Amino acid sequence: MPQQKPLAIVLAGTHPHIPLVENLKARGYHALLVDYLESPPAARLADEHLRISTLAMDEVLALARERSAALVIATCVDRANVTAAYVAERLGLPAPYGFVLAQLVADKLRMKEELVRLGIPTAAFRVLRSAAEATHLKMGFPVVVKPIDTGGSKGVRKASNAEELRLAIDEAFKVTRSPQILVEEFLHGEEVSADCLVQDGEPHILVLRKRYVQRGVGGAVLSAYASVSPAAISPAAKQRIHRVTQDIARGFGLRTTPLLVQFMVDGDDVRVIEFAPRVGGGLNYRFVRLNTGVDIIDAAIDAYLGRPAALAEAAGRDYLAANHVYAEGGCFGEVKGHDRLLDEGIVAEFYIHKARGAPVGASMSSADRVASFMVRAGSGEELLRRTREAMRRLDVVDLDGRSIMRRDVYLQAL
Secondary structure, eight states, X not given: OOOOSOEEEEEOOOTTHHHHHHHHHHTTOEEEEEOSSSSOGGGGTSSEEEOOOTTOHHHHHHHHHHXXXXXXXXXXXXXXXXXXXXXHHHHTOOOSSOHHHHHHHHSHHHHHHHHHHTTOOBOOEEEESSGGGGGGOOOOSOEEEEESSOOTTTTOEEESSHHHHHHXXXXXXXXXXXXXXXXEEOOOSEEEEXXXXXXXXXXXEEEEEEEEEEOOGGGOBOEEEEEEESOOOOHHHHHHHHHHHHHHHHHTTOOSEEEEEXXXXXXXXXXXXXXXXXXXXXXXXXXXXXXXXXXHHHHHHHHHHTOOOOOOSSOOOSEEEXXXXXXXXXXXXXXXXXXXHHHTTSOSEEEEOOOTTOEEOSSOSGGGOOEEEEEEESSHHHHHHHHHHHHHHOEEEETTSOBOBOTTOSOOOO
């Protein structure tokens, strides 16, 4: 039977794209998911799933042209956003920004160079084209080594000495397609993320979240294991964050789009780690919804279609935490104990990211998260109590029933 509904091609089947697929279908679209994985999370809800890489821009372009797509969209994945912008520009489809801008912000080096040109505070950095160049690196330790074209902390490592620097450089080059990588000064302070919605060129900060990050001991990946709102920072720091988000929106020509900006806050000092004109990954969309009532996935679709979205009337007053569950390397079997935690109200929401039999990496990048859960409470003390209770009672087992849950990584203090 011929397809009667307008076709929306969704690029990448990550967990946040589940509500994207659901929303598009509710709007009357036929949702075709493009993801090279055999069973990505969003595939079970899509009308179709084709195993095509979201990085294969010309292949996605040919598919969109052949199927007369009305929309090609990605809301949470940087490289998929580039492909969406590429296809939209060539076929005259709606999009919140053009291909050139999408390319620029997905490239960490070009983004950093533009931040510096605009006078937006960020970490000092150098570019390396080989491990041999590290011997001439004129930066004091510690430093952070980053691939310029990956997301979700993949390949991002802290180096505190020459040996860790060599390891970090080697690992960064293993996961990048680029011939060069970034080395940045290590910024001290607290990581704070601003989830924003830009409308008519004006950014509106919806939520400020403090991100709790493993600090890369021994060259390990710098990875977030929890986010908490409200973020306890000074009024001066909040004002600077507001000004910087305005500078980013105006400097990069953002008109109507979700915007995620990651900051390092040290007292009143604020510097940008990086940003992306998209919805944050993981549970960010739920974080925003529970705090403000704003459906930022819905707002992202409206941004593609050139429509304004409803803004929040007030931020939530409760303490809210998103916690990520990690495991040792192996093959995922199942998560145990989460149903009782939900029934008892200790955990507000629970999400399992891996299918049975899926490989689990040990790097602790976002792709290696086994599960995530939301905790809500009226005080910081209650938030911590519920989080500790959840981590005590949860378990992750492999296909042989062996416990592989990382119990050393969870929110223990505010």
